[in-house]
Amino acid sequence: xxxxxxxxxxxxxxxxxxxxxxxxxxxxxxxxxxxxxxxxxxxxxxxxxxxxxxxxxxxxxxxxxxxxxxxxxxxxxxxxxxxxxxxxxxxxxxxxxxxxxxxxxxxxxxxxxxxxxxxxxxxxxxxxxxxxxxxxxxxxxxxxxxxxxxxxxxx
Amino acid sequence: xxxxxxxxxxxxxxxxxxxxxxxxxxxxxxxxxxxxxxxxxxxxxxxxxxxxxxxxxxxxxxxxxxxxxxxxxxxxxxxxxxxxxxxxxxxxxxxxxxxxxxxxxxxxxxxxxxxxxxxxxxxxxxxxxxxxxxxxxxxxxxxxxxxxxxxxxxxxxxxxxxxxxxxxxxxxxxxxxxxxxxxxxxxxxxxxxxxxxxxxxxxxxxxxxxxxxxxxxxxxxxxxxxxxxxxxxxxxxxxxxxxxxxxxxxxxxxxxxxxxxxxxxxxxxxxxxxxxxxxxxxxxxxxxxxxxxxxxxxxxxxxxxxxxxxxxxxxxxxxxxxxxxxxxxxxxxxxxxxxxxxxxxxxxxxxxxxxxxxxxxxxxxxxxxxxxxxxxxxxxxxxxxxxxxxxxxxxxxxxxxxxxxxxxxxxxxx
Numbered sequence: 001x002x003x004x005x006x007x008x009x010x011x012x013x014x015x016x017x018x019x020x021x022x023x024x025x026x027x028x029x030x031x032x033x034x035x036x037x038x039x040x041x042x043x044x045x046x047x048x049x050x051x052x053x054x055x056x057x058x059x060x061x062x063x064x065x066x067x068x069x070x071x072x073x074x075x076x077x078x079x080x081x082x083x084x085x086x087x088x089x090x091x092x093x094x095x096x097x098x099x100x101x102x103x104x105x106x107x108x109x110x111x112x113x114x115x116x117x118x119x120x121x122x123x124x125x126x127x128x129x130x131x132x133x134x135x136x137x138x139x140x141x142x143x144x145x146x147x148x149x150x151x152x153x154x155x
Numbered sequence: 156x157x158x159x160x161x162x163x164x165x166x167x168x169x170x171x172x173x174x175x176x177x178x179x180x181x182x183x184x185x186x187x188x189x190x191x192x193x194x195x196x197x198x199x200x201x202x203x204x205x206x207x208x209x210x211x212x213x214x215x216x217x218x219x220x221x222x223x224x225x226x227x228x229x230x231x232x233x234x235x236x237x238x239x240x241x242x243x244x245x246x247x248x249x250x251x252x253x254x255x256x257x258x259x260x261x262x263x264x265x266x267x268x269x270x271x272x273x274x275x276x277x278x279x280x281x282x283x284x285x286x287x288x289x290x291x292x293x294x295x296x297x298x299x300x301x302x303x304x305x306x307x308x309x310x311x312x313x314x315x316x317x318x319x320x321x322x323x324x325x326x327x328x329x330x331x332x333x334x335x336x337x338x339x340x341x342x343x344x345x346x347x348x349x350x351x352x353x354x355x356x357x358x359x360x361x362x363x364x365x366x367x368x369x370x371x372x373x374x375x376x377x378x379x380x381x382x383x384x385x386x387x388x389x390x391x392x393x394x395x396x397x398x399x400x401x402x403x404x405x406x407x408x409x410x411x412x413x414x415x416x417x418x419x420x421x422x423x424x425x426x427x428x429x430x431x432x433x434x435x436x437x438x439x440x441x442x443x444x445x446x447x448x449x450x451x452x453x454x455x456x457x458x459x460x461x462x463x464x465x466x467x468x469x470x471x472x473x474x475x476x477x478x479x480x481x482x483x484x485x486x487x488x489x490x491x492x493x494x495x496x497x498x499x500x501x502x503x504x505x506x507x508x509x510x511x512x513x514x515x516x517x518x519x520x521x522x523x524x525x526x527x528x529x530x531x532x533x534x535x536x537x538x539x540x541x542x543x544x545x546x547x548x549x550x551x552x553x554x555x556x557x558x559x560x561x562x563x564x565x566x567x568x569x
Contacts, residue, residue: 017276019216024179057185059226062200 026056029068035141039071039133041109052109073133074152075106082122098122104131104149118148125151157257160564162395162402164198164388166522167191168349171383171510174273180215181224184208184269187384188228191265194531195388196398200229203388204261208268209238209248210514215274228267242462242549243410244268245385245518246556249545250408252389253558262391269384270514277380277513312377312465314430316369319467321431323371326482328470330371334362335488336466337376337508343495344505347533351381351510371467376508378464383512385519392564403525407447407559411439435555436475436548443557444477447565449542452477456559458500458527458536458543460520464507468548473501476546476557500536503527521545521558528562 023031026042030053033040041050044058044065051058051065058065080102085093100117102125117125118134131149139145167190169175175183192200206228208221217223221230221237228235240247245268252266322328338357345355365375395402412435440452449455459478463469470484478499479487487493493501502508504523507516524543526532541563547556 017216019275021215021217021274022176022179022271024182025177026182027179055226056182057227059231062226062229062231 024056026054026066030054031141031143031145033070034143034145035139037073037135037139039073039106039109041069041071041106043067043069049110050108051111052106053111053113069108071106071108073106075104075109075131075133075149077102077117077125077127077129077131077149077151078105078112079103079127080117080125082125100125102131102149113146115146116148117150119150157565158259159257160392160404161253161256161389162392162399162404162564163521163525163560164390164395164399164402165191165195166388166526167194167386168519168522169384170349171351171381171512173351173379173381175271175382176273180217180220180269180271180274181227183271183382184224184267184384184386185227187269187386188265188267191386191388192229198263198388198390198398203229203233203263203265205234205236205255205264206230207236207238207248207251207255207264207266209240209244210268210270211241211244212239213275214277214513215271216276217274229265234261239514240410240549240554242513243517243547243554243556244514244549245516246462246521246545246547246549246558247410247517247554249387249518249521249558250410250556252387253405253408256389256391262394264389266387266389266518267384268386268515268518270512270516271382272380272512273382312369312372315465315468316372318430318471319371319465321429322467322471325431326470326485328467328485330363330373331359332470332485332488333371333376333466334359334373336463336469337362339488339494340466340469340502340506340508343503343534344509346495347504349383349510349533350505351379351383352505353509372465376466378508378511381510381512383510383515385512385515385522387518387522387525399529401529401562403528403560403562404564405558405560406565407443407445407449408557409439409442409446410554410556411435411442412554431471433471433475433555436472436546437477439555439557440476440546443544443559447542447559447561449559452544453479453499456499456542456544457538457540458503458524459546460502460504460506460524460544461546462507462517462520462548463502464511464516466508469502469506469508472546472548476544478544495534496537498538500538503534503536504532505534517547517549517556520547521560524558525560528560 041052042054042065046061103112105112132152134147136147169186248268255264341354344350345353362375365373461472524545527540542561545558
């Protein structure tokens with residue numbers, strides 16, 4: 001154990017690490033679609049399962065899933081949570097407005113996406129309610145293009 | 156001793172290049188898995204009982220990549236293990252595949268190793284490997300700036316330079332001898348479909364014309380950084396006999412952890428005074444040969460793949476694993492013994508010197524050796540191969556793996 005009056009030798013250094021990720025041709029198509037305000041998924045050639053975000057392989061059938069399908073902007077909120085803390089900030093963690101995050105299954109897709117829920121308050125949220133996408137003001141062809149999903153109608 | 160005799164029935168590769176930006180990590184791995192399953196005859200993905208995978212930890216900045224690529228490795232709803240031991244990751248994944256079958260727990264096991272180096276920063280990756288060793292220096296009051304300055308000479312090429320100097324002093328090998336190894340590898344790579352650096356017309360003078368990176372290693376002698384994946388399918392002797400034309404029986408495996416390379420006072424590579432001694436390679440080769448019942452490796456082994464990112468290492472390893480007498484490798488290479496049509500062909504796949512997707516490299520050695528026995532290698536040697544060796548090296552010079560395989564199962568009386 002360290003004694004209280006013991007001196008500690010501290011050294012600081014910086015290591016710069018740049019990382020790139022190749023998204024692959026299938027996800028590339030998905031991001032291109034976002035820029036045109038479109039959801040593009042892929043369909044398994046055997047079981048017909050539709051993946052959004054797309055992947056080029058169905059895990060259940062282990063066959064190609066490279067048929068692209070256009071999907072609507074609406075979906076169903078399958079599950080959600082509400083948090084009052086920011087995990088990205090180290091110092092100021094408490095947020096002024098609660099953050100709502102949910103799993104949204106876009107109509108016609110068999111998988112769900114983890115997205116922010118916006119333009120509503122936590123009391124209105126319930127599982128199975130209808131939601132619709134809110135696009136970012138500036139579309140850049142990256143995940144930030146989906147600003148979030150908001151409830152439509154009475155939910 | 157193995158409870159069940161494991162056999163390799165198929166090996167798959169994806170095409171290697173410096174930048175496979177057309178695929179993501181999961182799709183890259185999938186290409187190798189598909190190639191492997193395509194060549195596996197009646198074995199389908201559903202017949203695989205267990206999947207083992209591995210790559211360098213976080214070289215691509217992606218921790219736990221196996222979560223991402225489960226679907227792409229035919230691993231959905233199956234046991235999935237990840238193994239990672241630095242440069243020997245591929246060799247360890249291969250050995251883990253062997254263990255899974257040899258133990259009698261699983262019948263058919265898929266082993267997958269990969270690396271997509273273009274995604275990450277290999278030097279940063281390596282420095283995190285070396286961090287454990289380097290971190291003792293500040294504790295000894297070592298000035299951080301000086302440490303940083305000397306790091307350049309302490310990376311992979313640094314370690315290899317000291318090894319090369321040491322080897323050249325021992326064996327009287329010349330720079331020309333090193334260049335000869337490179338020429339042999341790159342020309343072989345040109346005939347193998349999945350390799351990275353294909354140079355069919357390269358000459359010794361071409362190599363010696365390139366500038367030094369760290370004496371005596373020149374730019375033209377150093378391995379590339381590749382994107383690629385490799386997959387191997389293991390199964391039991393009984394199944395293999397039904398499926399494969401020539402099943403490759405794995406008769407001896409050994410891995411050896413040498414004394415850790417405590418980085419010398421100026422990050423000079425190794426605490427070991429002699430980085431060329433490689434007692435670990437000698438010992439583990441002995442163990443693997445012992446299991447396989449091989450008494451005279453230089454006579455009984457028909458083909459060998461050794462892990463040599465740098466040409467001096469190829470000369471060193473073939474001696475340490477008992478294929479040539481000590482300090483006699485350069486002469487043998489001069490006489491063409493190790494050439495494609497020589498008596499003991501070595502690294503006819505092109506070797507690590509031509510293709511280095513780090514995590515996969517040590518698996519590509521036994522995989523290529525197995526393909527040579529099956530007669531299905533991309534650069535198939537003219538002589539008939541009965542017994543072959545796949546060797547791996549990694550860590551900070553301290554991990555070694557050996558896989559000895561043959562077209563005959565291990566004889567029970569041994």
